Every structure is written in C-alpha cells, then in structure tokens.
Amino acid sequence: MIVADRKSLKEILAMVEDNKKILIAGCKGCVTVCNVGGLKEVEILASSLKIARKKQGNDIDIDIKVLERQCDTEYVAEISDIVGDYDAVLSLACGVGPQFLSEMYKDQIFYPGVNTTFFGGATRHGVWEERCAGCGTCAIHNFGGLCPIARCAKSLMNGPCGGSSKGICEVNKDTECIWDAIVKKKMEAGKLEDLIGVKGIKNWRTARDGGPRRSIREELVQGNI
Amino acid sequence: MSELKSGSNLEKVLNAGHFAFTGECGPPKGANVAYLKEKFEYLKGNVDAVNVTDNQTAVVRMSSVAGSALMIGEGLEPNFQMVCRDRNRLAMMSDILGAYALGIRNMLCLSGDHQTFGNHPEAKNVHDIDSMQLISMVKKMRDEGKFLNDQDIDVPPKMFIGAACNPFADPYEYRVYRLANKIEAGVDFIQTQCIFNMDKFRDFMKKAVDMGLHEKCYILAGVTPMKNAGMANFMSKFVPGMDIPDSLIKRLKGVDKKDQAEEGIRFALEQIEEFKEMEGVAGVHLMAIEWEHMVPEIAQRANVLPRPVV
Numbered sequence: 001m002i003v004a005d006r007k008s009l010k011e012i013l014a015m016v017e018d019n020k021k022i023l024i025a026g027c028k029g030c031v032t033v034c035n036v037g038g039l040k041e042v043e044i045l046a047s048s049l050k051i052a053r054k055k056q057g058n059d060i061d062i063d064i065k066v067l068e069r070q071c072d073t074e075y076v077a078e079i080s081d082i083v084g085d086y087d088a089v090l091s092l093a094c095g096v097g098p099q100f101l102s103e104m105y106k107d108q109i110f111y112p113g114v115n116t117t118f119f120g121g122a123t124r125h126g127v128w129e130e131r132c133a134g135c136g137t138c139a140i141h142n143f144g145g146l147c148p149i150a151r152c153a154k155s156l157m158n159g160p161c162g163g164s165s166k167g168i169c170e171v172n173k174d175t176e177c178i179w180d181a182i183v184k185k186k187m188e189a190g191k192l193e194d195l196i197g198v199k200g201i202k203n204w205r206t207a208r209d210g211g212p213r214r215s216i217r218e219e220l221v222q223g224n225i
Numbered sequence: 226m227s228e229l230k231s232g233s234n235l236e237k238v239l240n241a242g243h244f245a246f247t248g249e250c251g252p253p254k255g256a257n258v259a260y261l262k263e264k265f266e267y268l269k270g271n272v273d274a275v276n277v278t279d280n281q282t283a284v285v286r287m288s289s290v291a292g293s294a295l296m297i298g299e300g301l302e303p304n305f306q307m308v309c310r311d312r313n314r315l316a317m318m319s320d321i322l323g324a325y326a327l328g329i330r331n332m333l334c335l336s337g338d339h340q341t342f343g344n345h346p347e348a349k350n351v352h353d354i355d356s357m358q359l360i361s362m363v364k365k366m367r368d369e370g371k372f373l374n375d376q377d378i379d380v381p382p383k384m385f386i387g388a389a390c391n392p393f394a395d396p397y398e399y400r401v402y403r404l405a406n407k408i409e410a411g412v413d414f415i416q417t418q419c420i421f422n423m424d425k426f427r428d429f430m431k432k433a434v435d436m437g438l439h440e441k442c443y444i445l446a447g448v449t450p451m452k453n454a455g456m457a458n459f460m461s462k463f464v465p466g467m468d469i470p471d472s473l474i475k476r477l478k479g480v481d482k483k484d485q486a487e488e489g490i491r492f493a494l495e496q497i498e499e500f501k502e503m504e505g506v507a508g509v510h511l512m513a514i515e516w517e518h519m520v521p522e523i524a525q526r527a528n529v530l531p532r533p534v535v
Contacts, residue, residue, distance in 0.1 A: 153339050154309070154350070158357035158406060160399075161336045162391030162418055163465040170465035171339045183399045196402060198410045201314070201358045201373065 001030040001121065002094045003128045004037065004114040009048055012090065015111045016049070019060065019087035024049075024113070025079065025101070026066035027093035034128055036114050037092030039066045045092065045113065070097030076104050083108050119150075136206025136213065142199065144185040149202075151178035157199040230367065230413060231385035233330035234302045235274040237535035238508075239414065239443045244501055245508025246529045247304060247416065247445060248272035248520055250296070252287035258295060261287070265299045267517040271524040273532055274331055276416070276510070279306040283343025290320055294327040304387060305329045308337025313353035314362070314373055321363060325382030333387040333416065334359040357410050360388055364411030386411055390444075391418035392429035393468035401432045408441045415442055416510040419449040420496065421457075422468040430505045439505030446500045449512045450523065451489030454478040490523060497527045 016022055024042050031037030046062045053060040063086070068075040070093035083089065083101075088109040091098040095116040102110045118130035133150035140147045149155045153171040160179030163170030167180045186194050204210065219225045229236055238245050248268045253260045268275050275296060279289040293303035305324050307317065324332065336356040340348045354362065363386050365371055370381035388407045392400050404415065420426045426446070433439055451457045454477035461469040473492065480488045493511075500506045509529075513520050524530050 154336050154355065155352045156336065156355045156357075158355050158403075160394065160396070160403075161356075162389065162394045163339070164394050164396070165465060166395055171341055177395070180396055183396050187396075187398065192402065195399070196406065198357050198361055198406055201354050201362070204353065 001033055001119070002096075002116060003034050003118050003120045003130075004031055004094050004116045006036050006041065006045070006092070006114050007112070009045075009052060012045070012049065012111070012113055013052055016060070016088060016090065021061040021085070021087050022063075023079075023082070023086045023089045024062060024064045025070065025089055025091045025093070025097070026064070027070045027091075027097055028066055029069045029071065029093070031093055031114065032066075034122070037094075039064075042066055042092055045090075067093075067097075070094075070100055073100065073104065076100050080105075134207070135202075135204070136210075137203065142194075144182045144189075144194075146178055146182050146185070148178055148182065157202060231330045231383045233274065233385045234535070235304065235331050236385040236413070238273045238533055241533065241535045243508075243533045243535070244529065245273050245443070245445055246271075246524065246527075246532065247274045247276065247508065247510045248517070249276040249278065249510070249512045249514075250292070250517065251278045251281055251515070252289065252292035254284070254286050256287060261292060261295055262299060264517045265296060265301055267520050269299070269301055270532065271521050271530065272511070273508075274302040274304045276304045276306055276333060276512075279308045279335070279337070280311060280343070281306075281338065283310065283338045283340045283345070283348075285344060290324050290327065290329070293324065293329050297328045302331065303329055304331040304333055306333045306335060307359065308335045309352050309355055309359055310337030310340060310350050313351050317354070317359065317362070318366065318372055321366060321382050321384070322378070325380075325384065330383070331385045331387060332363065333389065334363060334412075335389055356388060357406060360386055360407060360410040360412050368411075385413050387414045387416060388412045389418065390415045391466050392420075392426060393418060393422060394466045397425075397429075401429065401436060401438070404433060404438055405436060408438060412442050414445060414507075416445045417447040418466060419447045419460075419512060421449075421473055422470050423496065423499070424470075425468060427503070430503055434505040439507070443507035444505055445508040445510040446496070446503075446506050447510045447512060448493050448496050448500075449514060450493040450516065450519065451477060451485075452516065453482065453485040453489065456489075490519070490526070493523065494527055497529070 024046050026037045026042035042064045046064050083105050090111045090113045092113045098110040098112045119132040120128050120130040123129050130150055135149050152159055153169055160177055164177040164180050167177055169175040169177045250264050277289045277292040289306050293305045296303040334356050340350050363384055366381055367383055370378050390404050457469055457474045457477055460467045477485050477488055497509050500509055
C-alpha cells in the first residue's frame with residue numbers, strides 16, 4: 001500500500017491560516033490502513049485544529065468527510081454538493097487524493113495534510129517499511145524475492161557495497177542491508193551461483209525517468225469487462 | 226609481456242612484473258590550483274600513479290577529471306576516480322571520453338559514498354548504473370568501441386580499468402565472489418580498502434589466490450598510515466566498512482602521543498614488507514589521507530624507490 005505521514009499541526013495551521021471554514025477529507029484506502037487519514041485521524045486533526053485556533057482567538061469551522069477513495073473520480077464526485085461551501089479542503093489522502101480533487105473542482109483550494117512517503121507495509125504494529133520503488137519492471141525473483149532497487153540506499157543491482165556491516169546499511173543503523181539479506185538467503189539455499197556474474201544495466205524507461213506513466217487496460221476501456 | 230590495453234604507466238609497471246606503488250590526492254574544496262600543485266610535488270617520482278578522488282565522502286570538491294588533467298600537466302599520472310552517485314550513464318560516458326581526450330589513461334570505478342555522509346545531504350543521488358556495471362561499460366567503450374546503445378565511438382577511450390574491493394565489509398564469505406564478478410565485468414586492477422586486520426586480509430588473499438583471481442587482475446593492497454591512536458579509534462567507530470583490530474589501537478596507545486605518528490608509519494611499513502611477499506598482491510595503494518607530505522619518506526623507508534621507468 002501507499003504509506004504516508006501526517007504533516008505537523010504547525011504546518012497545517014500555517015496552510016489554513018486565512019481560512020475560516022474548511023472541510024477535512026479523509027480516505028478509506030491506504031491512509032486508513034496506515035492510520036494517517038481515516039475517520040479516527042480526521043476527527044483528531046479536526047479537534048486539534050479547532051483547539052489551536054481557539055487559543056489564537058481565531059475560531060475555525062471544520063466539517064469532516066471520509067471518502068471511499070480519493071483516487072477514483074466516482075467517489076471524488078460524492079462531495080460535489082458541498083465542496084463549494086468551504087474556504088478550502090484539507091485532504092488526508094496520499095498525494096493522489098488532493099490532485100484528483102483539484103482536477104475535478106477547479107475553483108476550490110486543496111491542501112495536502114500528509115506527506116506521501118513510499119510503497120510498503122507494516123512490519124509490526126506502528127512500523128511501516130518501504131518495499132517497492134515502482135520502477136515498472138519487477139525483477140525481485142532474481143534477488144531472492146527482495147528488491148535492491150527500493151531497499152538498497154544506492155539501488156545496487158550488484159551489491160553489497162563496501163559499507164555493509166553486520167547486516168546493517170551504512171546509511172542508517174536502523175536499516176538492514178538488503179544485499180546482506182539477499183546474499184545470505186542465496187547462500188543458505190545453496191544457490192550462490194545465482195549471484196555469480198554481472199547483473200545487466202537497468203532500463204529505467206518504465207520508471208518515473210520515462211516521464212509520467214499511464215496504465216491502459218484495453219478490455220476495461222472498451223467496456224468488455 | 227601481454228599486449229597493453231591502455232599504455233598507462235601503471236599498466237606498464239604492473240605488466241612488467243614490478244611491485245606497483247600508487248598514491249592518492251584529494252582535490253581542493255575550491256579552484257585552488259596552487260594547493261593541488263603543492264600536493265603533487267610530494268607524490269611526483271614516488272608513486273606510479275595517483276588516484277584523484279571524485280567528491281570523496283560526498284563532499285564537493287574540484288572535479289576529479291579537472292584534477293587529473295592538472296596532474297598530467299605537472300608530469301604525474303592520474304588514476305581518475307568516477308562514482309555512480311553523481312552522474313547518469315550519459316554524463317559518465319561523456320566524462321570518460323573527455324578524460325581520455327585530456328590524456329587520462331587509468332580510471333577507478335566506484336559506487337561512491339552515500340550523500341548523507343557529505344556536505345550536501347539534501348541532494349538527490351543518481352545510481353543509474355552501479356560500479357559493477359560501470360566497469361563493464363568502460364570495457365565495452367574500450368574494447369568494442371561502442372556506447373551502451375551499441376553505436377560506434379569515434380576514437381574509443383583506452384582506459385586501464387580499476388575498481389575497489391573491501392574484504393572487511395560483510396558478508397565476508399561473499400566478498401571474494403564479488404571480486405570475481407568485478408573481474409568478469411572487466412576490471413584490470415583492484416585497489417583494496419585500507420587494510421588493518423592483517424589476519425583477515427591473509428585469509429582473503431588465500432581465497433582469491435585459490436580461485437586464481439590474482440592471475441586475472443592485479444590486486445593492490447590498500448595501506449593507510451595512522452597519524453595517532455585517536456584517528457584509529459575514530460575510524461574504527463565511525464567509518465563504515467573499516468576493520469581496525471584492538472591490537473593496533475593498543476599498539477598506538479602504547480607509545481607517547483608525540484611518537485604515535487611514527488608508530489603508525491612503522492605499522493604501515495611492516496604491512497608493505499609483508500605485501501611484497503604475499504602471493505597474489507601486485508602492489509600497494511598508499512592512502513596517506515591529508516598526509517601527502519609524508520609520502521616521500523614512507524616510499525623511501527618502504528624501499529620502493531626509485532620507481533621503475535618502463
């Protein structure tokens with residue numbers, strides 16, 4: 001899923017500084033799963049903002065709404081009746097959400113309430129880790145099912161570099177060296193031969209380097225499915 | 226004597242069977258040519274080639290290609306370092322051609338220290354290709370006369386291709402195979418990370434020799450003289466991939482502070498003597514970090530002077 005972190009209250013307060021009435025729009029998708037933009041978080045943020053603004057002697061009206069998904073025009077359309085009632089809308093969806101909202105409601109101001117960070121998952125309660133870089137050409141089967149593009153600080157396809165120490169990446173003591181894990185997995189499986197030889201140069205055209213991407217499923221476009 | 230690939234002095238020295246002795250020079254944090262020329266003087270005549278570092282430790286400095294060209298102008302042979310952190314494949318191929326056009330004949334292919342260690346940690350890194358792939362790219366440019374896209378190069382760059390190897394990084398048991406991969410990629414010579422743990426390096430070289438790797442590329446052992454016990458302690462604790470035995474720190478601490486530099490040099494000289502005899506080791510790469518003025522004395526005392534003229 002897409003993982004995000006909420007922006008600080010200070011940053012959000014600065015964004016809505018000139019607004020008297022806002023809508024906070026949550027999303028029931030990934031940001032609900034990673035506890036940053038679901039109903040609970042939307043309610044907490046609304047209360048926090050109201051209290052902070054009250055302290056400033058500058059009350060703010062806040063309504064809340066949690067959309068099924070903000071990355072789907074069908075659900076974004078659900079707020080068409082009310083979106084014009086506010087000075088601004090603060091979205092707690094990933095970076096896709098406020099853009100879909102901006103594209104549909106051109107006269108409204110949308111603020112991003114979260115920082116979208118990565119594609120990953122929860123490794124334990126309250127901890128999410130990156131797993132995928134969305135490079136557009138998945139080859140993890142060549143690396144013991146572990147992605148060096150997303151998980152090596154240098155995206156090495158022929159690692160590990162000289163900074164790997166006791167299974168830890170030199171860049172951060174809390175980050176495992178994924179190449180250490182790849183090598184150990186292969187060695188334990190008696191598959192060292194998979195790591196003999198040079199892995200060829202990657203074609204980045206399928207990644208963001210080829211420009212903004214689009215995925216077309218013809219059968220769906222044509223309405224056959 | 227086999228056919229020369231680049232005709233560089235370093236290649237000729239190694240090819241003739243001499244024990245090579247290379248040095249290192251970090252360009253200035255500015256365009257201070259006088260500073261560079263002063264460093265060159267300490268290295269001139271004392272080493273076969275000098276590594277010119279490429280924004281080492283991710284700190285911005287004068288470019289390695291410019292530093293290398295200035296070095297040629299002063300009559301020294303550079304070993305042009307290139308890291309994968311700062312350039313994509315277009316910039317790399319372009320700089321390799323430019324380097325060759327300026328007379329550079331050796332290059333060292335490296336991943337590069339991560340930018341979080343440097344003085345612009347906010348920077349975006351590149352890593353379009355990795356160091357292994359860089360080696361194969363330079364080989365393709367040299368031997369096939371082709372760019373990565375298979376188009377012809379008008380006057381290919383004939384580089385003597387080097388790379389680094391850190392036997393002290395983990396997982397240790399894989400390191401010799403990674404060296405073998407670099408050889409398969411096309412490396413002609415290797416300069417190892419600074420060696421302090423001699424037991425481990427002996428074991429590593431035995432493995433490399435057992436696999437015949439020393440017959441497929443020249444392996445130069447990395448030596449860094451310690452200036453004092455504090456430096457040893459710092460490197461042990463804070464420099465990634467360093468393996469500094471407690472016995473060395475103890476040895477340095479065992480003498481008066483004013484004598485610690487001499488003790489560090491003595492240890493380096495003992496290492497060099499052993500490397501001269503160690504099977505598979507073709508030379509020494511001396512990394513006297515910001516201590517270039519000691520190179521003449523170290524070379525003299527290591528009995529590697531005069532350098533061969535081939």
